Amino acid sequence: MRIAVLADIHGNLLALDAVLDDLKQRGSADLTVNLGDSVSGPLWPRETFARLEALNLPTVRGNHDRRVAADPASDEMWPSDAYAQERLTQEQREALFAQPLTLEIAPGIIAFHARPDHDEKYLLDAITDGQLVRAPLSAIRRRLKTLDPACRIALCGHSHRPELIRIPGGPVIFNPGSIGCPAYDDATPPAHVSEQGSPHARYGIVTLGNAGQPDRFEAIAVDYDHEAAARQAEQAGRPEWAHALRTGFMPG
Template sequence: MRIAVIADIHGNVLALDAVLDDLRSRGGADLTVNLGDCVSGPLWPRETMERLQALNLPTVRGNHDRRVAQDTADETMWPSDRYAQERLTPAQRQALLALPLTLEIAPGVTAFHARPDHDEKYLADAIVDGQLVRAPLTAIRRRLKPLDPACRLVLCGHSHRNELIHIPGGPIIFNPGSVGCPAYDDDTPPAHVSEQGSPHARYGIVELGKDGSPSRFESIAVDYNHEAAAKQAEQAGRPEWAQALRTGFIKD
């Protein structure tokens, strides 16, 4: 079985289309799973949602999907979530809210956005000196405890950082990186940044062997018209997003 894994599109329909085109050029996949945070961002939330609804992919709910789905905006709502909320229909917002926290993609293969029991806390990351870094193994093990012990493969996103971690005596964790948001600045204490280090659209492919065990992983970075995405962010009044889209970094 060949599984394509996409995550953290954040309304970047140009990056999404580039990833889907690249996947087709590689022969496609038996299944494509979407790990959430679909539309939040100053780009093309409605167009992205329409594209995803047409694809009807197995999808889990991200923290920004939940926030965008709120009925009303207030001063606590992040600008990217408000931008998307204002451009989606009520039915589209309801569709985001209805997404599950976790999905069993195949026997022993579990997908979620951040952690199996929370859509906003990091699984494999820690915050050190304002940057995301690999968390200690003991912390990752503790965060995986809600999983079924039979789980062999975890598919997750949220950090926007590509990761492949084999937990000794436990599952493999695969994070494909972000399709549409290569860097972000989170001022929630403790404030930190995540930076992929290039503007490419990221996704992954996992192959399962005949016994269902993961046998091969590909982490793929696709070039696309990131300058057009950056200009869209600038038009929306978000220069920091434009910087991230152009470079994969928050600051020069």
């Protein structure tokens, strides 16, 4: 069984289509899962929603999906969330909010956006000198306390950093990286940045072993027309997004 793992599209339709084309060239997956944060960003939220709606993928809710769905009168809107919210219908926003926090997509394989019990707290990451780095194993173990003990593979996104970690005596945790947003800054204390280091669209494939064969994990980077995406971000008044799309780094 081959499972394609998509995460953190952030309204980047060009990157999503490049990933879907690449997946098709590699041979269709038996199952494709979307780990959330699908539309927030100064790019193509409405068009991305429509593409994903047609695919009808099993999908979990990300923190930005929740924020896009919120009533702006009662929840402070971040610019990327506001941009997406203005371009989606009420029905589409409600569909985002209705997505589950966690989803068992196959026996022992659980998908969630950030942590099993929270859509916005990092699971595998810590903040050091304003950068996301891998968290200590002890911290990751604590953050997994609410995970079903029967889970053998956990699929997560949120940090936009590709990671593959096997917890001794526990599950394998796989983060494929971000399809559509290769770098971001977060001013929430402690302020920090996440940087993939290149403009590629990232996704993953998990091939489940059978007859005693091991599971296989592939982190894949796909080139696409990131310059067109950067120009779209510039037109939306987000030069820092444009820089991130072109380079995989934040300005600095």
